[in-house]
Amino acid sequence: MTVLERRGFVIHQGVLDRAAQESLVANLRGVLAQAPLVQPVTPRGRPMSVRMSAAGRFGWITDRRGYRYSETHPDGQSWPPIPDAVLAIWDTVSGSDRAPESCLINWYGEGARMGLHQDRDEADFGQPVVSVSLGDEGLFRMGNLERGGTTESIWLQSGDVVVMGGEARLRHHGVDRIRFGSSTLLPRGGRINLTLRVVT
Numbered sequence: 001m002t003v004l005e006r007r008g009f010v011i012h013q014g015v016l017d018r019a020a021q022e023s024l025v026a027n028l029r030g031v032l033a034q035a036p037l038v039q040p041v042t043p044r045g046r047p048m049s050v051r052m053s054a055a056g057r058f059g060w061i062t063d064r065r066g067y068r069y070s071e072t073h074p075d076g077q078s079w080p081p082i083p084d085a086v087l088a089i090w091d092t093v094s095g096s097d098r099a100p101e102s103c104l105i106n107w108y109g110e111g112a113r114m115g116l117h118q119d120r121d122e123a124d125f126g127q128p129v130v131s132v133s134l135g136d137e138g139l140f141r142m143g144n145l146e147r148g149g150t151t152e153s154i155w156l157q158s159g160d161v162v163v164m165g166g167e168a169r170l171r172h173h174g175v176d177r178i179r180f181g182s183s184t185l186l187p188r189g190g191r192i193n194l195t196l197r198v199v200t
């Protein structure tokens with residue numbers, strides 16, 4: 001396992017071996033059977049290219065009414081619990097004494113991306129965000145606290161974990177593109193990113 005630091009983002013490479021990735025995917029299949037992926041729209045009505053679901057007390061959602069955390073899936077049901085194997089990753093890398101209250105599940109198919117943004121819908125920016133990559137490689141871009149300025153990028157591989165804490169907690173970041181078909185982990189290809197957060 002290698003740990004890199006870029007602008008305060010701590011990138012743990014190779015946290016999950018292939019067997020651990022496969023068992024996580026099996027857990028996620030159970031979560032997604034209860035809380036199906038949806039294609040969200042931004043408050044301005046633009047469909048996002050990423051499909052989303054969640055586990056935990058809160059899921060992060062977006063629709064015409066805005067970005068927010070919700071205790072229910074858009075279909076009205078509570079989110080399933082966060083799998084233990086996912087909680088264990090948080091315990092290993094977060095350095096937090098709290099438990100994550102939300103596990104956002106992002107699925108990137110061919111051509112999907114996520115524009116540069118800050119994660120700022122949580123109450124306590126002293127708590128880190130932990131992000132887990134599974135499946136196809138994704139080009140992760142890291143920027144600044146303000147919009148604009150220089151950025152740097154790194155390809156995230158299946159099994160890598162990024163911790164956004166401290167000075168990186170409010171930095172802009174995004175995923176420019178994925179290398180569709182670069183991994184055999186997911187039967188239909190694509191990339192899954194799990195984002196763990198303390199919300200309240």
Ligand SMILES: O=C(O)CCC(=O)C(=O)O
Binds near residue numbers: 106140173195
């Ligand atoms: O997919 C990723 O690696 C990042 C996801 C992200 O930034 C988010 O969901 O807020």
Ligand SMILES: [Fe+2]
Binds near residue numbers: 117118119173
């Ligand atoms: Fe984010």
